[in-house]
Amino acid sequence: MKTIAFIPVRGGSKSIPLKNIKLLCGKPLVCWNIEALERCSLVDKIIVATDSEQIEEVVLSKHYHKVTIYHRLAENACDTASTESVMLEYIDRECLSNDTIFMLVQATSPLTETCHFSEALDLYAKGIYDSMLTCVRNYRFFWNDDGTSKNYDYMYRPRRQNFSGELMENGAFYINTVGNILRNGNRLGGKIGIYEMPEYTATEIDELDDWIILENLMRKYVLLRQENLKNKIKLFLSDVDGTLTDGGMYYSENSEELKKFNTRDGMGFQLLREEGIKTGIITSENTKIVENRAKKLKVDYLVQGKYNGGKLEAVKDICDDLGLTWEQVAYIGDDVNCYELLKSVGVAACPADAIIGVKNIPGINVMSKKGGEGCVREFIEMIISQK
Template sequence: MAVIGFVPVRGGSQSIPLKNIRMFCGYPLVYWVVRALSDATSIDRVVVATDSDDIEKVINELSLPKTTVYRRLSSNATDVASTESVMLEYIEYAQLSLTDVFVLAQATSPFTTADSIDGALQLYEAGRYDSLLSCVRQKRFFWNDNGTPMNYDHCHRPRRQDFNGLWMENGAFYVNKVAGIMKERNRLSGIIGIYEMPSHTAVEIDDPDDWLVAELLFRQHNRSCCDKGRIKLFLSDVDGVLTDAGMYYTENGDELKKFNTRDGMGFSLLQQAGVKTGVITTENTAIVDRRAKKLRLNYVIQGKRDGGKLASALDICREEGISIHEVAYIGDDINCLDLLSQVGLAACPSDAVDQVKRIPGIHILSKKGGEGVVRELADYVLSECR
């Protein structure tokens, strides 16, 4: 008997285009549930079923253990196709045993953890249920269309602590045997059990407002949301980040830049922790070369314009054998947007331009450019992400 974690993700999304690989708290949205399944000791293998080249590329770049990509049929990836249709498609394709356990998990529920997956499978293996689903206990008062209360007596309104409420699907995951899925052609069958998850996991990401709420909740309940130990490369812009963006000239026309020494210590601490460091800037000056040499940076890339920053970072990733999601980058202006939108940990000074601050999941630092923002983010990486 095998236990398969199954994540169906389509390339098409009407409300949020390419939602499943849009950056959520430093990683593509689909990463969080795939990582939870991958980390769960009860799961033998993880399958991401997609029709999208872009999603397949992202999953492969993440290099998560036990994880493979299955290219689902386009006919089962339309707006009207059911999730069950792709489940049954894969079961037939992979010739799964009737006794195999199938865990359907949703990418739009990033709050799912390995502990919740293992806990649910432990409950399932006790043998009391034929299938089960994740729910939250909703302590809200519901009413019928005819003006009558559905789940309480309004003449004797209960206190919250005395009120059981109702179970509500949070859409995180469903567990069933292959035999049950094939018999009922449904994710649930037979005697159905409930695995309770925390109330904040009720948030599903179906529209832009959900996204904003989910990120706030995720950061509150997942202090390590930048993923501990995953940052292997730390990159920074120069002007407006390592400097205050001021342009200083002598009477002879020589250009000057003011750097903050605390940033130098930030780079040094990162290097001591085994994190590679570098700068990528659109300018090309001897001043930056001299500063980078003094800081002993691993990479100094200057003169990159028109989207070249992302290409340069990807070149470094290939050289280092890492993913772009294992990179932290600080930028402050629109020429940093492409790279900031792709890295695992994106950050900006407090005085960055508004377009940068609006990047979903970006870490807005408390300091302005030139005031030690690299040191601030370095401390965050080394304390929160280690």
Template structure:
């Protein structure tokens, strides 16, 4: 059987301008799920269909040999055109037995999802398959009619089986079914259940923010994870401080620090994680702060931070992958690019944010360092997508 993957990408996204090619966690949105499809090795060929020369160019830059790009007609790119119309147009050009429709708006899809879905499709001799997530929410119609439970016998959450919610990550469809019904689903239908965080399809800016943080955490965990971190090295101005310059009545330069950041660094040291602070400036105010915090590994006036990073790792007899680094500006770029866990404040420069494994929700001088410390200690990794969504 010939298996192909198909991702339709159109220009002029309505909800978020240029959504499909906008950078999220350092890569174009479409690249995340396409890369996982490639990694899965489930497909004989992978295609993107688009009406945009700009999208075509970016897709081929990301995947010069692994993905083929086809033209998509204007008729299948209107606001009222169905995705099935794009699938049928694709099938007129490409022969296949089974097609996987992949949605760019579900970047948390993993290679194992494709593998497990394909296995179920083949084993159960399915005609089509959809992806879904488990939901234990109680649903109602707008006419106040319950859909999936009896209010008179309201079940406890732990006793409620709930239901499966279609998440739109990807679909598997036999060519015969698509031709005969012009639908992606029909015949003998199966479901591949995915993890809870994949419930979000990116449709607005709130979705974007939540999913980007999940992708960054995913990158951080895949890069050895925070549980392996043995040392934390960080910058001062724009990281430990808010980057502002303050002056006393006598003209003395002052710095603003956050007490929660200091406590976070103390917690790291109490848990056996080494802490080192370096700065490109030589400030008496910073020196005084380091002395108060009993941080002996403080290096002021450093022009080449990566040299210090290397020397400290060598002295500590650990790999750079055992080190977390936090910085905010271009002078931190080489360090950010070489360590096992790269972290930056919410207001870091764009170049740093693109390279970081994790972008803090807090700004420099306002608890960003404490957030990084908590992440390294593993205090926030269990947060579910439900709580993230409810608090957004």
């Protein structure tokens, strides 16, 4: 069963011209959701449905791995066209199977992060609900036109901490199956479940004032956390085969083993040194090739010939040597021999082609790039970047 994330972005926005590619905190608006979805291991394909060549050019220039551009029909990209119309158009054109999970994602909610998509899809996979939507809890008091209170008794005004509030649709994303969408002609239908998101995700971008609000919220709740992550991590460790390499085994005519490393990953280690972060390579194998690569990268620690428990012990020794806690360690690995260490460190990541068991480790960051194709550099930039 495949999961498709569908992002409708038209070029004809009146309130904010071409808002879907207008820079929000230095990044095109639509790219915030795309990149969160790229890191979500539960999403197989991302469809950007647009009528705009400019939007298409911007998205394709990023060279995303899961993204496909869909050219929506003009009649379903006008001011009066509903979102459902372009959803149904795409489903019909692509002849999607009824059991395909179809997640409608709104680019106007850029604060949606990978963890939100993953948690909601995990909940949906339990089969409790036919469809789902995202909401935030609103703690405002509402009134009717006739002067009567709607959601509280004004004679017994509750304190906020004692007020359960009301769930408000925030429009971030919706989950359904193709079959349900076709039956109901709607993004929702059947038994509907709610995935509750943080209160700060309530704002959707529609007007310029919303843009100002969202940029401030992005800095506070997303970018500041990334900066805190950068300040927290003091030791960066990487696996080798399938992570720093593509996992392939190469042999010369003299039966000499060869490995292919990525230059950009190497530059990443230099960037970490410049940030004052200690580095290391920890691997189950024991080869001269890795020793030579470690010297080239000038890593502070090289540990070879260690498996699951052995890796844990080795990293504990390094942490004791540096006076660090597990929370201050970042590690990227791809296979079963990395599993225990990935579950123990403060920040864990894996390549896009890691085994399923590793991808399903709670809280792990799944990179958009595969092993040997720059996934380590991607993780490094996630740690040190303030973008």
